[in-house]
Amino acid sequence: MARGAGPNQVVRMNPFELPSAVVDSGIYARTVAHLRARGIVLPRFSELADPETIPAATRAAADAADKNAPDARNLFGVHWYNNARDLGGVSVPDFIELPSAVTGVPARIVVMLGRHFPMIHAHKVLAAYACLAPRLATGAFDPTHHRAVWPSTGNYCRGGVAISRILGCHGVAVLPGGMSAERFNWLEQWVTDPSDIVRTPGTESNVKEIYDACAVMAKDPGNFILNQFSEFPNYLGHYAVTGAAAARLFEGLNASGKLNLAAFVAGTGSAGTLGAGDRLKEEFGARIVAMEPVQCPTLLYNGFGEHNIQGIGDKHVPLIHNVTNTDIVAGVSDVASDDLALLFGSDAGRAYLADRRGLDDVTIKGLAGLGLSGIGNVLAAIKTARKLDLSEDDVIITVATDGSELYPSELAGHLARKGGRFDQIDAAEAFGQHLLGGDADHVLELDHRDRQRVFNLGYYTWVEQQGVSVEDFDRRRHQSFWKGLTGHLAIFDEMIARLNRDVGIAQAA
Numbered sequence: 001m002a003r004g005a006g007p008n009q010v011v012r013m014n015p016f017e018l019p020s021a022v023v024d025s026g027i028y029a030r031t032v033a034h035l036r037a038r039g040i041v042l043p044r045f046s047e048l049a050d051p052e053t054i055p056a057a058t059r060a061a062a063d064a065a066d067k068n069a070p071d072a073r074n075l076f077g078v079h080w081y082n083n084a085r086d087l088g089g090v091s092v093p094d095f096i097e098l099p100s101a102v103t104g105v106p107a108r109i110v111v112m113l114g115r116h117f118p119m120i121h122a123h124k125v126l127a128a129y130a131c132l133a134p135r136l137a138t139g140a141f142d143p144t145h146h147r148a149v150w151p152s153t154g155n156y157c158r159g160g161v162a163i164s165r166i167l168g169c170h171g172v173a174v175l176p177g178g179m180s181a182e183r184f185n186w187l188e189q190w191v192t193d194p195s196d197i198v199r200t201p202g203t204e205s206n207v208k209e210i211y212d213a214c215a216v217m218a219k220d221p222g223n224f225i226l227n228q229f230s231e232f233p234n235y236l237g238h239y240a241v242t243g244a245a246a247a248r249l250f251e252g253l254n255a256s257g258k259l260n261l262a263a264f265v266a267g268t269g270s271a272g273t274l275g276a277g278d279r280l281k282e283e284f285g286a287r288i289v290a291m292e293p294v295q296c297p298t299l300l301y302n303g304f305g306e307h308n309i310q311g312i313g314d315k316h317v318p319l320i321h322n323v324t325n326t327d328i329v330a331g332v333s334d335v336a337s338d339d340l341a342l343l344f345g346s347d348a349g350r351a352y353l354a355d356r357r358g359l360d361d362v363t364i365k366g367l368a369g370l371g372l373s374g375i376g377n378v379l380a381a382i383k384t385a386r387k388l389d390l391s392e393d394d395v396i397i398t399v400a401t402d403g404s405e406l407y408p409s410e411l412a413g414h415l416a417r418k419g420g421r422f423d424q425i426d427a428a429e430a431f432g433q434h435l436l437g438g439d440a441d442h443v444l445e446l447d448h449r450d451r452q453r454v455f456n457l458g459y460y461t462w463v464e465q466q467g468v469s470v471e472d473f474d475r476r477r478h479q480s481f482w483k484g485l486t487g488h489l490a491i492f493d494e495m496i497a498r499l500n501r502d503v504g505i506a507q508a509a
Helices: 024-036 045-047 058-064 072-077 125-139 157-169 179-192 207-217 232-253 274-283 335-347 347-355 362-367 370-388 406-418 426-438 448-457 461-467 470-475 479-485 488-503
Strands: 085-087 088-092 097-098 106-111 147-151 170-174 199-200 222-226 260-266 287-293 327-332 395-402 442-446
Touching: 024 157, 024 335, 024 426, 024 488, 045 125, 045 232, 045 488, 085 232, 088 232, 097 362, 106 232, 106 370, 125 157, 125 232, 125 488, 147 157, 147 207, 157 170, 157 179, 157 287, 157 442, 179 335, 179 406, 207 222, 207 448, 232 274, 232 395, 232 479, 232 488, 260 274, 260 335, 260 370, 274 287, 287 370, 327 335, 327 370, 327 406, 335 347, 335 406, 335 426, 347 362, 347 426, 370 395, 370 442, 448 461, 461 470
Parallel strands: 106 395, 147 170, 147 222, 170 199, 260 287, 260 395, 287 327
Antiparallel strands: 085 088, 097 106, 327 442
């Protein structure tokens, strides 16, 4: 159980003991006063899942807020509908659908766009809010005292710093020093002190080094570690919010009732986004596909290595990954994602797509907006469609976590490695090799034994290194555990509603 905390003690929460009541009345009282002084109201998970339930004036205020500023109104914009589209009279998240002329498969591949989330222009701000809000609502996190420490490979820590700034508390970003320059440029503008950016060794694959840094920081009672890889509210936020958005999108596409939601694809990362797949499997029978780099094939082959599909922390299995409900692992090469980023993001590449492939401006613009992990997810969706021999009646939904604006430095580096030239011949080669000429290699349909193998692989991180009990680790093996988690969403909403009532600032009707 959680224990109370004085001014020099932090409440330590077992990740399996999700907060359901006030754990420290003193911290709770300070939080109420702190939010009241700043005029801050928190959105409930159900409101972010269905923004139409947010009072109209509050929605209008969120729409009017500067999406690039630490404005408290942006809390009510932490959802998928900031650039909503109308699909047969249904409001759906912004998306692009890739034609067969691009994918080379008949299946309909649809990409939800995370770049419309406020402040960080990536959907990881949802995960950050989901992890912190229950701690605020139950008096576990003291915004007047604690530093919120956000371990990440880039976007989650940016989301955490953004949420921290809004709430008037101290946020600390922990991320590998080799991540894209754009991530650090953003952080330097948002942290309150340069020392709040903690650079750990390595790049995308060096998650243990992040954990090691956090273990040192946790010795300071003022630091509150919000580890997205082990925070079940991260999983629940995506189950509730991203899962509902993807379901709404499929229902809008399926006005005829003839389509089948064949799969949901997301990168391994912290595994939070994969939680949306659990909901889609429950509602539509969709397969859940985990994308990972073939340069670091942890789930596929118990492998290791380095790669550049940024946003996919690896060489371990996140505690919040529902492995035994995952159906397919699809390995994607970072050579492909880097080459396609140049194809989609360069003048020569876009000219090739228009002139030689006949793509329309909308599709070209949509492709140009994809970040590296979004491209990786698209490639995994194509591989899945080939592996399962899907038809034009089958839909695969995936996500683009962020946008291409986070990667100009990476494109410049890849261009330099190619000798500084990318012309129409290079564009044709990239298109032919990675899209039309793609294959279903490194795609594994998981049977019972495969699921158990991948599940067991997590033991070395969570039990041996991070001190999770064998009993807690093992009960995640069964779907009853994960189904039981979802009941906490209603509890979180009740606690957030109580906090808002105590703060005493009503939402605008």
